[in-house]
Amino acid sequence: MDVFDKLKILTDAAKYDVACTSSGVNKKAAAGGIGSAAASGICHSFSGDGRCISLLKVLMTNVCAYDCKYCVNRKSNDTPRASFTPRELAELTINFYRRNYIEGLFLSSGVLKNPDYTTEQMIEALRILREEYRFFGYIHAKAIPGTDSGLIARLGMLTDRMSVNIELPSQSSLQLLAPDKSKHSILAPMKYIQNRIQENSTDIIKYRHAPKFVPAGQSTQMIIGATPDTDFQILNLTEGLYKKYKLKRVFFSAYMPVAENALLPTLDTTPPLWREHRLYQADWLLRFYGFTANELLDQQHQSFNPFLDPKCNWALHHMDFFPMNVNRAPYSDLLRVPGIGVNSAKRIVIARRLATLQFNDLKKLGVVLKRAQYFITCSGKATGNLKITQDKVLQSLMSEKTLGMYHQSFPLQSQNKQLSLFEQPSLLLSGYPQEDLQRCLTSPI
Amino acid sequence: MFDQSNLIYRYDGSFDGLLCCVFESYDKKEIPTEIILPDTSQTFLFTAKEIKTDIEKSSRVLASIPEKMGYDALNFIRRAFLTCAAKKELYILLFLRLGYRYGRSIMGMLTDDTVNTLFKAVKHLDNESHLLKGFVRFSIFNNVLVAQIEPKNYVLPLMTQHFSERYPEERFFIYDKTHGMALVYQPYQSAIIPIEDLELPEPDEQEQSYRELWKLFYDTIEIQGRHNPKCRMSHMPKRYWKYMTEFGSSPKKSHLKLEDTAKFLIP
Numbered sequence: 001m002d003v004f005d006k007l008k009i010l011t012d013a014a015k016y017d018v019a020c021t022s023s024g025v026n027k028k029a030a031a032g033g034i035g036s037a038a039a040s041g042i043c044h045s046f047s048g049d050g051r052c053i054s055l056l057k058v059l060m061t062n063v064c065a066y067d068c069k070y071c072v073n074r075k076s077n078d079t080p081r082a083s084f085t086p087r088e089l090a091e092l093t094i095n096f097y098r099r100n101y102i103e104g105l106f107l108s109s110g111v112l113k114n115p116d117y118t119t120e121q122m123i124e125a126l127r128i129l130r131e132e133y134r135f136f137g138y139i140h141a142k143a144i145p146g147t148d149s150g151l152i153a154r155l156g157m158l159t160d161r162m163s164v165n166i167e168l169p170s171q172s173s174l175q176l177l178a179p180d181k182s183k184h185s186i187l188a189p190m191k192y193i194q195n196r197i198q199e200n201s202t203d204i205i206k207y208r209h210a211p212k213f214v215p216a217g218q219s220t221q222m223i224i225g226a227t228p229d230t231d232f233q234i235l236n237l238t239e240g241l242y243k244k245y246k247l248k249r250v251f252f253s254a255y256m257p258v259a260e261n262a263l264l265p266t267l268d269t270t271p272p273l274w275r276e277h278r279l280y281q282a283d284w285l286l287r288f289y290g291f292t293a294n295e296l297l298d299q300q301h302q303s304f305n306p307f308l309d310p311k312c313n314w315a316l317h318h319m320d321f322f323p324m325n326v327n328r329a330p331y332s333d334l335l336r337v338p339g340i341g342v343n344s345a346k347r348i349v350i351a352r353r354l355a356t357l358q359f360n361d362l363k364k365l366g367v368v369l370k371r372a373q374y375f376i377t378c379s380g381k382a383t384g385n386l387k388i389t390q391d392k393v394l395q396s397l398m399s400e401k402t403l404g405m406y407h408q409s410f411p412l413q414s415q416n417k418q419l420s421l422f423e424q425p426s427l428l429l430s431g432y433p434q435e436d437l438q439r440c441l442t443s444p445i
Numbered sequence: 446m447f448d449q450s451n452l453i454y455r456y457d458g459s460f461d462g463l464l465c466c467v468f469e470s471y472d473k474k475e476i477p478t479e480i481i482l483p484d485t486s487q488t489f490l491f492t493a494k495e496i497k498t499d500i501e502k503s504s505r506v507l508a509s510i511p512e513k514m515g516y517d518a519l520n521f522i523r524r525a526f527l528t529c530a531a532k533k534e535l536y537i538l539l540f541l542r543l544g545y546r547y548g549r550s551i552m553g554m555l556t557d558d559t560v561n562t563l564f565k566a567v568k569h570l571d572n573e574s575h576l577l578k579g580f581v582r583f584s585i586f587n588n589v590l591v592a593q594i595e596p597k598n599y600v601l602p603l604m605t606q607h608f609s610e611r612y613p614e615e616r617f618f619i620y621d622k623t624h625g626m627a628l629v630y631q632p633y634q635s636a637i638i639p640i641e642d643l644e645l646p647e648p649d650e651q652e653q654s655y656r657e658l659w660k661l662f663y664d665t666i667e668i669q670g671r672h673n674p675k676c677r678m679s680h681m682p683k684r685y686w687k688y689m690t691e692f693g694s695s696p697k698k699s700h701l702k703l704e705d706t707a708k709f710l711i712p
Contacts, residue, residue: 007658011665028610036610043680044579045691048667050676054579057666092658098590098615099583101659101690256670271670351555361556 001082003092009082013062013073014108016258017165017221018251022054022103022138024216025160035097035104035137037160037216042103055106055140056096060084060122064110068167068178070226072258073110083112086125094133104138104160105129115146119155126158138216145185149192153213156196161216161248164190166241169234173227176263187245193218194245217248224279225272226255226264230302232293235282239293242286252279278304285310288342289335307406312338312397315375322375323382326362327352338397339372359383370396454480455493456534460526463534464503466496467541476542480534506541514544514551521552521567527599530566537563574600578607580681581619582690584645585652590617591645593688601628601637609635656690663691 023041043052059073061083067075084092089107096102107125112118122141129135140161143152156162164186168174171183193214200213220241224234238250254271257264282304285291289311296310297303305313315322315338324337326348334345344366351357351365358378363369373383374393395403454469454477456462466480481493510519522537530536539559544551554560573596581604583590590612594600601621608617609630619628620643627640648656686692 004658004661007661008665011662015666015668029613032614034612034614036607038578038607040575042575042579045663045689046677046681047663048674048677049669049671050673050680051666051668051671052680053663053666056662095655096659096662098585098612099655099659099690100579100581100590100592100611103579254671256668273671347555350553354550354553355556357556364556364561 003088006082006084006088007058007092009080010058010060010062010084013079013110014057014059014106016072016253016256017057017106017108017142018051018253019140019163019219019221019249020052020054020057020106021219021249022140024248025138027136027215029134029136033134033136034094035135037103037136037138044100044102054103055138056093056102056104057106057108058084058089060089060107060109060118060125061112062110063112065113066111066178066180068180069259069261069263070168070177070223070255074259077259084125086121086128089125090128090133093129094135097135097137102137104140106140108142109144111144115144116148116151118144119147119151123151123155123158126155130158140216143189143193145181145189147189149189152189152192153196156193156214157211159214161219162193162214163219163221164193166220166222166237166250168227169222169224169229169237170227173229177226190218190220190245197246217246219247219249219251221251221253223255224252224276225269231275231279231282231304232297232299232302234279235286235293235297238279238283239286250283252276252283274306275304278306278310282310290332291336307398307402309338311336312371316397323377324375325380326376326378327357337372337375339368339370339375341366450478451491452477452479453491453493454496455483455485456480456496457498458482459498460523461500461503461507462496462498463526463537464506465498466534467506467538468499468502469494469496470538470542471545477535477538479532480538510541510544513548515549517552518544518549521563524567524570524603525563527602528566528570529597529599530562530569533563533566536566570598570600570603573598574603576681576685578604580685580689581608582688583617584648584656586646586648588616590615591643592617592619593622593643593645594619595622595684595687597623599624599626601626604628605630605635605637659690660693 021041022037023039025037026039028036041054043054045053047053061081062073062079063081063083064071064073064075072079089105093102093105097104105126107122109118109122112121126139126141129139138161139159140163141155141159143155143162143164145164152162166186167178167181174181174183196213197217200210203210204212222234222237234252241247241250254273254276255265256271257267257269260267282291282293282296285296286293291314296314304310308316315336321333321336324333326334331345331349334340334348335342340348344362347365348357348362348367351361355361356379357365359369359373362372362378369383374396376382394406398406452475454466456466463480466477470476477494507519510522522540525533525537525540536559540551540563543554543557543559547554551560555564577594577596577600581592581594583592585591599621601619601624604619605628608619608628612630614632616631618630620640621627622643625639625641626637627643628635628637
């Protein structure tokens with residue numbers, strides 16, 4: 001089998017891994033080396049599905065001893081199998097890297113023989129890259145659950161980022177679909193990596209040239225929509241992972257049906273992309289906007305509103321928080337206004353030191369007034385001739401397409417009624433608490 | 446002699462030349478309505494005032510900028526000068542005049558039209574240079590890495606450091622077709638030199654097979670069930686695709702011989 005066939009098989013098998021970021025660390029090659037890394041990360045291309053390609057994302061091997069029901073590489077699946085030799089992989093990486101195709105390597109693997117043997121193969125490939133080719137570019141490696149901690153420690157010294165996949169958002173889902181993995185086998189290496197990063201950070205303070213362990217931190221990913229776990233559970237888990245394990249990122253991947261199994265959604269289910277999208281929006285709100293999971297969802301509202309993004313949804317439920325005076329409100333409050341993001345909030349804070357901001361100024365600063373105007377005042381005034389009607393507000397908060405979908409599920413019955421959502425039974429929103437949706441969209445503004 | 450309302454400066458296109466325009470503007474207590482390049486073919490109703498580049502004057506202006514408004518402002522206008530914004534010279538002059546008046550706070554006056562225009566232009570420049578750090582594709586000829594780009598802004602000066610740190614031991618060459626300039630590097634020294642045209646030689650067998658491997662990887666990594674060309678386009682506008690290996694831009698046949706690429710490198 002030549003490198004072409006191997007690359008095809010092992011890329012195909014790796015593509016369902018979502019993380020492809022090269023961020024979190026700044027470094028440059030030492031003399032005689034090759035490669036650097038930028039903290040912001042660099043995208044080298046975007047594939048046809050719109051996802052960033054930053055790293056050469058391949059598996060060491062797609063031979064697997066495990067039989068996780070949701071996975072293309074499961075033992076019972078009839079699919080062509082291949083393995084890279086460590087040297088083949090190192091050579092491919094360095095040649096792609098020289099041509100600026102990639103920012104580095106994302107190495108994961110099926111479980112060949114056992115976790116320890118697989119990790120040893122990965123370590124060998126990375127050792128060739130780091131020591132023989134003196135490669136200083138970005139390397140992200142997967143820790144295989146069940147690997148000996150000594151091997152994880154060695155792997156960690158060779159990589160910039162490590163990740164352990166949580167795979168499924170709850171222990172019961174794991175038991176059902178990934179019988180070879182348990183919550184413990186996943187969280188144990190995660191905890192171990194976190195401790196090592198912690199220890200290493202104190203070493204670096206003492207000795208400036210102490211070798212760095214996973215300097216770009218660790219991340220994880222989980223599959224959305226293969227199991228009945230709710231958005232609320234997933235978001236709480238995410239928040240817990242950020243707090244408890246100091247993860248840099250949690251990735252979500254909408255379940256693509258790859259296997260026929262009574263326990264899984266059928267093969268013709270479309271991947272729940274909008275749900276994944278809402279989770280990422282909420283994830284951003286957790287990391288950069290100072291929201292907590294409990295503010296966005298709670299026991300009574302376990303799922304995201306399909307028509308409104310989590311921030312707008314929160315704002316409409318908390319109209320007592322608004323209108324906000326942009327010239328006075330603290331940064332943390334500005335971040336809560338729909339239409340104001342991290343960048344525009346920072347610019348507002350800078351610009352208002354020197355001038356009182358008016359609405360046309362906000363536009364220059366990058367505020368999306370279409371949304372924000374309902375929630376802010378400038379020097380005591382709201383925007384002139386602002387007509388606050390239900391339809392106008394909805395229009396400003398939803399895209400045309402979403403608004404169309406919304407009107408489909410709550411059609412306007414006649415001209416004299418503004419919205420008929422009070423009588424209309426929910427078609428698309430089965431499962432979403434009806435009266436809450438009404439309240440959130442009709443509460444006085 | 447010159448009426449304020451139709452005063453036009455003509456400068457030599459260099460950063461020093463522009464600083465001399467600033468000097469002139471203060472010296473003569475006048476504000477131009479336009480600053481043009483020597484080869485501007487546009488015919489104006491009024492003759493332009495020729496501003497000679499005088500290093501003594503420009504270095505006085507240069508020294509005063511960090512003193513009056515800080516190094517951030519100097520760094521900012523240096524970058525503003527690289528942008529493709531219309532009338533950037535005039536806006537830089539107006540920016541500096543504001544800066545002399547308001548001092549360091551100029552960098553916070555984001556709602557001022559002049560400052561805002563330049564901030565947007567610089568953001569465009571920074572975005573483009575960041576994207577190109579990823580989208581540049583090298584081909585290896587004779588162990589020299591060669592790439593071609595067609596940026597809107599003059600991004601080469603902003604890419605020098607990145608690529609020098611990325612490939613400290615390589616010899617590389619990035620040709621900017623829009624501006625007719627090229628960044629050349631050989632271990633531990635780099636330069637940006639004017640180049641008229643570049644035609645690439647035929648790739649050798651090894652080069653060709655890595656291109657094929659990359660295309661194979663690019664096509665395979667997509668999850669078909671999530672095909673989303675619009676999303677791809679917004680992240681990676683089509684104007685960048687022209688020189689990207691994955692879109693199969695096969696290089697033109699050329700007369701340039703392999704060993705000729707070496708002559709571009711610094712002796």
